[in-house]
Amino acid sequence: MIMLPEIIVIVTALTVLVLDLFVKDINKVQIALAGLLSALVSIIVLPIGGELLGGQFILSPTAFWFKIIFLLSALITISISYDSLMVKTSKIFLQSSSEFLVIMLLIICGMMYLVSSTSLISLYVSLELATIPLFALAAWHKKESKSAEAALKYLFSGALASSLLLLAFSFLYGTTGTMNLSEMAVAMTFSPLQIWAFILITMGVGFKMTMVPFHFWAADVYEGAPTALASFLSVASKAAGVAVLVIFYFHVFPDLVKSLNGFLAIIATMTMTLGNLVALTQKNIKRFMAFSSISQAGYILMGFMGVESMGLVSVLFYLIVYIFSNLVIFGVIMAVSSSTGKEEISDYKGLSISNPMLAFAMMLALFSLSGIPPLSGFLGKFFLFSVAAKQGFHWLVVVAALNSTVSLYYYLGIIKEMYINKADLSESILVSAPVKWTLSLCTVVVVALGVLPQVYDLILEGF
């Protein structure tokens, strides 16, 4: 029964919804975590390659790994945003947090369907299920107008993207005569309409994974929306975007993309460079994380060059590594803002003295994001760069490496605040237990992934 994980997630969402009505402040986070964990376990148990509903719902190796990525990101996001969901006294507490949680679980479910779908219809529906509720989550801070404005911008960009996507689907449907993705790949004829569909799809998906020309919404939404959503966006929704790109680039337009290495290289460079350059100048930590995640999208794009399975494996590995590093940083951001309420980078002065463990975890994660060896970020980037090098794009490797040097500049900027500048943090930062556990666990994984090869080999076996 390969749809088991999705069902478990839906059931947990409903139980949280129902229980919240009847029982006074139940520990909904624990229920959600339990649900997600059991879903994760169930996936590992499931046999890869099975299919259901007459081929409509499949569990291909890519689907398998993407589902693990989604569940992992949901698991960590929810546990690090324990403060905003459960702790009433914290400065970033969300009203009606159980609904927030339910919607998040449903989004995850949408993403899992997205990956397993084989036809355009189910793809479109699950994609919308994974996008539209995010607009609602963005507007969760009722009191602040920033949150509503962010949601507005997110809504309109999302709507535009999904309509473009829809138009592209119609062209694909029209020209290939079928809704089924694999049949479509066979019937591909590179007619102008299909090329135009390819571009529109790239635009639509570019919005979701914040490719450069379509990234403008990201900064405002990250800043305006509650941090819990920002972390979720930076990880899960980006992974979903990558998933859709993988479906189309690897399964629907493989031979077209093989000839478009230059095209991909230029987009990747644009994404990386702009993300890094603008991040240099950011003052607000969440806006800063937005641009940092935009530049990460640039590195991921390098994995698509040449459309070979090694590229896909390195993209998957990089996503997993990216989840852990990014969420450690967001965890620290939430911990700091939940006790001090401040979001400016300069507010992190002297964190290494007020809370050394937090500072150390943040430092490791930042180094991993900037691609410094023994940490896992370096490994992820190294494999992505080797894909580009294999295609002969050595200039791209240099540009990417220089970009990660520029990124090192602003990551070190934060470390400078924490370690070098004098501490004026009056109140010491106290971190609630679950957050502390998740952070230390993730930091260990961030370091371990860099050294132990098992995870990479595991993914490799699948392909």
Add this chain to the structure above:
Amino acid sequence: MNTYGFFLTNIWLILLIPLLSFIIVGLFIGPKNKKLAGIFATTSIFVCAALAYGATFEYLSLFPLGAEHPVIVPWSVQWMPYLENLTATLGIMVDPLSLLLMMIITTVSSMVHLYSIGYMHGDPGYSRFFTVLNLFTLSMLGLVVAPNILQMFVFWELVGASSFFLIGFYYTKASAVAASKKAFIVTRFADLGFLLGILILSYEAYHLFSLEAFAHLSSYNAFDFNFLNHPEVINALSTADGALLTFALVLLFIGAAGKSAMFPLHIWLPDAMEGPTPVSALIHAATMVVAGVYLVGRLFPLFGSSEVALNVVTYVGAFTCVFAAVIACTQNDIKRVLAFSTLSQLGYMMLSLGVASPLHKLGYLASNFHLMTHAFFKALLFLGAGSIIHAVHSNDIWQMGGLRKKLPVTHITFLMATIAIAGIPPFSGFYSKDEILAAALVNNPIVFIIGLFVAALTAFYMFRIYFLSFCGEAKSDGAKQAKESSISMLIPLIFLSVLSVVSGWFPFEKFFLSEALVHNTPSWLPIVASGSGLLGVLLAYLFYFKKTTYANSVKNGFGPLHTVIQNKFYIDAVYLFVVHKIIFRFIAAPIAWIDRHIVDATMDKTAYVTKESGLVLKKIQTGNIHTYTMMFLLGGLVLFLLLLGVGF
């Protein structure tokens, strides 16, 4: 091979003993007990002297005076293997020249050690003085016994370094510090020439090994003197690239000129008088300054092969000879006079080497002979001057006078040395200078005349300081209460005075050559030589014996020329100007500025540009939804164009 006696087999002791005593005195005895340090150091040098004399005796017993004097290398060990036969070995080479030098160095050094026990009494840096003096003797001996040119360069630099420490012994005195710095940097500059000379020479010689004609020499190394002086190698080198060989030899001569303070590089020797007088006696009279002459002497067959190199040596030597003698006449500080006199005697040695050639070696023999005799009487002069200064507490000859009765022993020994240097017959100076003039007469008449004129000048300025300091009445109260120095200072004076007479009769011809040299010196030469010497003495007597009226009138007659000469032709000022004004201001400062403002600034600029571009790109984030979605569609257009451009 006949077996070597005791001395020759462990000749390496001559290097080991000074090294051990340097370490022991320096690290262990020095800080604890000053007195013992002095004695220990002096005894170790005496042992070395004994070794040197023993070795010479043994060498002569193996190869008697008349017979062939081969070059033997009793001990050598691999030191620095660059390449297959480009390896520098550390060893001891024994041949008449090196034995002669070994004897001179150990004798003078032991005398100076003995003298400084008394002279340095009470000085806070007493043990430090003896440590560095031992180091100096070690490096000088190492230089002299070097079987290859690289080992010579190694000890050459160590000699320079120890002279740096000794000149700068009174390190609290600013002038001493400046003098030591100047000495080291000028000699270092000359060593650059020396090193470049070695590099070119060894490069050329190394390539000979590849030719099969030299297969039989493959046991040698490109650095060894035996190889470089080997006749086949010499003509191979001169035929291959004569100009390059001459260039290398001139470079080597620059190194020698620096160390022996020849004309352009002489500025450091007068300032080196800042060091204690025993140092000046040992280093700046007898041993170190002679290293340059020894270098040219050691590579004499090679120098002989290129005319140009020999001419350079001759004329630089001759010019320095005259130049220094003229300046010596005008100096007032007794040690400066002696310094310039050393300069001019070195000029003598150089010109006599230049004048000689492999065919008739008279010049080569005369220069080494003069080297020996000069070492003894010049050391004596310096030590004598030291005891005068010790008594009168001032260097200025115009404040001395009438010391004849107050310092009897110093007076007699000083007089004997002055006569010797003036070249008056019974004393050693006459014999060696006569040989040089004979060699010069045969090859280069102009140089002969210069030599003659300088002989007169030498006699004049030497007797000038003799009359001013010892005769007439005491011109200052210091001179009035002058007392004779202690016994430990007088013994060396007496010993050296005996030597400066005896050394004249040294059978140098038979010592160096197997067959006797054909003598065609005209009979009138000795008379003319000693005559010019006596003329000089007479002039000095007239000028300075009683009243110095004549001297003043002559000085005013010369007028401004006199002051120019007194200031050493302002050459020091020229050097200071070149170094400070030109090198520091126009090269070092701009480079430091460029580094700070251009190279560094470009790095900062790139960082600034990235930051600026970040700010520019940030402006696109206007926050207005229309711009976002407009950018969205523009992006689509860009993709399309890209697809057109790249894709198809």
Add this chain to the structure above:
Amino acid sequence: MLSIIQEPGLTYWLLLSTVLFSIGLYGFFTRTNAIGILISVELMLNAAAISFVSFNNFAVTGDLDGQIMTMFIIAVAAAEVVIGMAIFIQIFSKQRHLNVTKMNELSR
């Protein structure tokens, strides 16, 4: 009379859908009122629905996927409108206006 105007082929329907789509796009960029923009989004979605149906009818005659797709498009459009309205209410309650150009508190 109707026969004179022969049956409009696929291209005409596609023409219609593209025209509709570009009108929606135009509205999307010029409208200052949020609800106006929402309307133009609806227009675009329906244009896509039309193209789906026309493709299904003319090009892909075998099955009814195109029409089923339109069902879903309508449902999704509705969802979008609902969420859009909720957000507009929240904005309106705070700023008493829905003028999109004035809403750039989040910038730089």
Add this chain to the structure above:
Amino acid sequence: MGILSILVFLPFVLAVIVLLTPNSKAHLYKWICAIGTGLHLVLTAVMTYMYYQSYAVDRLAAKTSLHTKLYLVEQWSWFKAYDIEYFIGVDGMSVAMMILTSIIIFTGVLASWNLEHRTKEFLAFLLVLVTGVFGVFVSFDLFLFFVFYEVAVLPMYLLIGVWGTGKKEYSAMKLTLMLMAGSALLLAGILAIYTEGGSFNLLELGHHKFPMEMQNWVYPFLFLGFGVLGALFPFHTWSPDGHASAPTAVSMLHAGVLMKLGGYGILRVAMYLFPEGAIQWGMTFLVLATINVVYGSFAAVKQKDLKYFTAYSSVSHCGFIIFGLATLNFVAIKGAVIQMFSHGIMTGLFFSLIGMVYGRTKTRDIPSMGGLMKVMPWLGVSFYIGGLASLGLPSLSGFVAESHIFVGGFMGNPWTSKLTMQALTALATMSIVVTAVYVLRGLAQVFQGEITNPKFELLTDATVTEKLVTGILIFTLFFVGIFPSLMIDLIEGSIWPFVNRF
């Protein structure tokens, strides 16, 4: 777990132990590190002995071999997909570098004996840094090489940023960014090698014949990438600022060892894999290195701050290393490797002494100091010995290295014109005079003459640990200077393969 892995990861283990010891036993930190690094020094000696045993048997074979022969090898597969292995081993050159690093870290820990400000983290970061350096010298898998290379660069930022002096953030940031930009070039180079050569194993790649046009662009990439760390001319500007604001032990380690990674990398990776590329680019980098040498020494003449003075002098001496390598001549390359060792010790001595003097006089400004010899004779004499070693006085290791480079430079290589090579070497030789000028001027101003500032009257001479630090370093300088054949024999075997490949 061979001896090499122990040597590489011992400092890391020490760092962890220091981090775990509670704050209450703060005084223990220094002792743990001192004993640990001392043990490390002993283990390095054991390793050298083991190396000698196995190397002695094929000393002659090395002369003609085309490929580096490794000893004490440890090889485990790490990432099967990219056949990346944990492949470490050692040849003559690496042993010399291991000895250098081990000495420098031991003396570095001793030199930072009286550091109060957050010593725990300082020592931990220092030991992590040195782990990276050890790793680089033994790893023969390009991926592992790059990982250790970057680990060596990173703690630099915090070490200078937190414990430095003067404008520390600026120079720490500049240093880290320039070195990382350099390593960006390296990453591109390594990946290009991997795509072309098919594996990361340096020895296997040695057998692969790389096409010419690829060599033409990858060689300069690698050379410049490593050159940035080796203070190659236009990219050297991070070193004066970096060293001026770094604390003593950090600048000892950095100038002493890290800057040698540059030269080592050029030889081990760039010249080993791309002989034709090296020939093609030989002249350009030779000219750059000559500028480096002359430029560095002239710039040092006008410096007023002791640390800038030493930093510029080490820029000039590192220029010698690159010069030696760029001549592509056996003797000069051997000289370059010896110069890496000797300059490492020399700068270690210099920076430790500057730290000690600064600890006493609280100023590094040369003009304001004077006559210190009377007050601290031990430090004065050691400074002079260091100075004489840096200007290449024989019987000190500086001369051994420089004479090799000059002789090698003069012999040149068959591909460049004899005249230009000899002219450039003459220019480089000229720098020994300029070095003499600035060394003596600087030291005379600081140590000789009368005591200028009355406060200096009551300064104390070297303490026991300081005597130990200077003693060890000076002993090494003299040992290599007086018995160079030992060091040459250790290195020579590993240099032949590089030259035979040209």
